[in-house]
Amino acid sequence: MTSLLDVQNLSVRFEVKRQSLFGKKSYLYAVDDISFQIERGKTLAIVGESGSGKTTAALACARLLDAHQGKITLDGENILAKQGEALRQIRSKVQFIFQDPYSSLNPRMRAEAIVAEPLNSLSHQTSKQKREVVDQLFDAVGLRPEQKRLFPHQFSGGQRQRIGIARALATKPELIICDEPVSALDVAVQAQILNLLRKLQREFNLTYLFISHDLGVVQHMSDNIAVMYMGKVVEYADRQSLFQTPSHPYTNALLSAVPGIDPGQRRQRVLLPGDPPDPVNLPAGCRFASRCPIAVDQCFTDQPELKARQSGDHLIACHLQ
Amino acid sequence: MSALLEVNHLSIELTTRDGVAPVIDDLSFDLNAGETLSFVGESGCGKSMTALALMGLLPENISRVSAGSITFAGETLNDASEDRLRQIRGNDISMIFQEPMTSLNPVFTIGEQIAEVLRTHQKLSRRAAWKQSVELLNAVRIPQPESRAADYPFQMSGGQRQRAMIAMALACEPKLLIADEPTTALDVTVQAQIFDLLKDLRRQTGTAIILITHDMGAVAEMAERMIVMYAGRKAEYGSVQQIIEKPRHPYTQGLIACVPHITADLSNERQDLLEVPGIVPSLKDFGKDQCLFASRCEHRSSRCTQQRPEEHQFSSDHSAECWHAVEYQE
């Protein structure tokens, strides 16, 4: 079975302000040579802390940021090669759900216009057909028809995120990229949105690239998980083997740091000392070595490769596993 | 022995365009030295208002304490003079905020800002204050505190800024530390560091902590007792252990059950998360003589929409404001 989305050796870099006029140009590699695949109808979660590059990777997959290197294939088409009109057509296949429902909706547009925006620019339907689609979308995400005429500030955070989801569904995309879709919401509302996303996935056979820092949410939503640290994927596995046998020391630390409400099931805390390295001057070896509780000399000199250590599909980038 | 902090029947009114709303409605609790009490709830439930009231920092003109009292170390705070409150703030009661970037002054170094607190309240000399602030940075585990004290806030990482905020809050060894979502803006691994730090400091100094959060995990990690707030009212109160084991208020149950957890079922037959449907009531519904959670509650009866629930005592250390808390539990 071939994957819907296939990302190979993707790198995204940003130019950093030069220190002096004659200084060398330096780059921040927010995403550094990562690869992953998503099968149709499945969810891949990218999990990581701030600065891990997870959002950058997501934006690059949606062509909202330019990739420096690599290849992104969606349904057999190389989307990095698309320009102009062809690129706009790709947009109807890849849609994005944003993190902050307060800033991702245009405050001057009515809810119905926001949802119809992708249709207006990407589809050739008549306006009557478009109106029907908008009605169906409002129904699908649990908003009522009379709310169509309201403006974003008249909705609560959860309802706004529903509008954002309806917008993402409008062009019947193959891939939906969810960038921290619930982290700006109150906990009780988070559950509503997560359930909605899963319901829509079942109904429309959607494929999700799900970005989150919240391991609980990731556990609930994903089929496969890529753990990122400082622009690199450090562990890549299916949900069960990642949560049952987390193998990279960073994944372990991440899992153990989540405060649990159940005292019986609390893990042995792996406390990470210090802070992440400077992303502009990355160390030569493993990027996690400076905080790693089990690092040896090799970790500071050689960069570990992401490869299978135990069973076939569980990939880890660590010298010691 | 009386408690360090006693709050009795506190009510706070907020004036909005739509009228006057009781954002805190008849809230009572107490707190002993060395204890941690946690306030839990969604945004707009009044937990941050409570913190501001304790600090005497309620936004003037639009809000006021309309009833009740706040007694701190035997002194009534709600009729204290502004001068007296200024002495208490930062000295006996201090606060850490959610976003350390915006609550630190960007044009002064970290060391200067901590020293400033010490010089104001403890009347230390410039040199002594600086020395003390380096020690404080050391105590909150900032590496190379001598040189980092000369850093400006933007030169530090989020976790370091939050630690610097804590150092500043602890500068005068306060009796009470109010932490308003102290780790919400931070990564989980950094959050774990901050929690450990707070626990250590509490052990060493006997400071009482009020932890305001929306995260049940953080509560379980840090606090002994908790108050679940809903729409300005206390929904449930009790020891953290009892509440997590057996939540009595349907809202508390929802809050606990709706969060997906890493230790949950790993099989592919994933259940939908339990939801608390709907959204929090708007301010104009606050203060009505009914259960404000009723519209989102699956157990509601006609009584819930007609009368405000009374506090039901389950044990000396566990109570809930719900008409049905007893019956449907069993």
Next chain:
Amino acid sequence: MKATNTDSHDQHNTNAIKARSPLAEAAGMFFNNYAAVVALLILILVFLMAVFGPILYQTDPFEMVWAPFSPPGEEGFLFGTDYLGRDLLAMIINGSRVSLLIGLSAALVSIVIGVTVGALAGFYRGFVEEVLMRITEFFQVLPTLLFSMVLVALFGASLPMITFAIGIVSWTAVARITRSEFLRIREQEYVMASRASGVSNTRLMFAVILPNALPPIIVQSALMVGSAILFEAGLSFLGLTDPNIVSWGQIIGSNRQYILDAGYTVTIPGAAIFITVLAISLVGDGLNDALNPKLRQR
């Protein structure tokens, strides 16, 4: 199933709110500001005077109707007569047409130039921005009055030329405001959302970003109408005006030698300018408060 259930409370909550647009809300804010409302009423009166005044009061402003320097209120002339015995009231009424016309059209010229330059600079960044902003700075450092005097002196004192001369020296502020708003708004997530929806660059600029950038531009434009009126008054005071047209500044200019003997010939048009420009400023101020989202509760 649960997920799609918005419960009764929720419904109650949003049903109560009508679909008030941001514009309607701003209007509500504006009409709570008494100074601004009074100023707006004054402006409406001035505007009505400009439109209907010459029809209702048909005295020719260039005709000698009575002895010169006849004080206001005497001999049936409300504002008296000037040094040539012309009816000052007729001159003020007819002058309001020119003042408002030049004020509005000069502001329009500078808005069109300023918004275009600012939008392009703020949207495309990089090289385009560098070039456009250097040009803006060039116009900013020109001595404005001198430059427009040169333009009018060279190309003749016709109304379109005066309008253009005022517009060309005053668009830089609009360009700067537009650019900074564009820089801010283009980073907002909803702009990225529109890009993800396949919206073209032109539409992004003018249908997505510009409407959100409008409030400060509107305020600036209102103030610019005021300053354009002042500018025109200054030019015509110096005689750089079409001699066949009455304007408020020109009345002051032509009567300036008699300021000691017949002060009213200068103070009355002066007051007209003062009241109009002040009213515009107050309206601009009111708009600023009404359109500034920071002052509004969410």
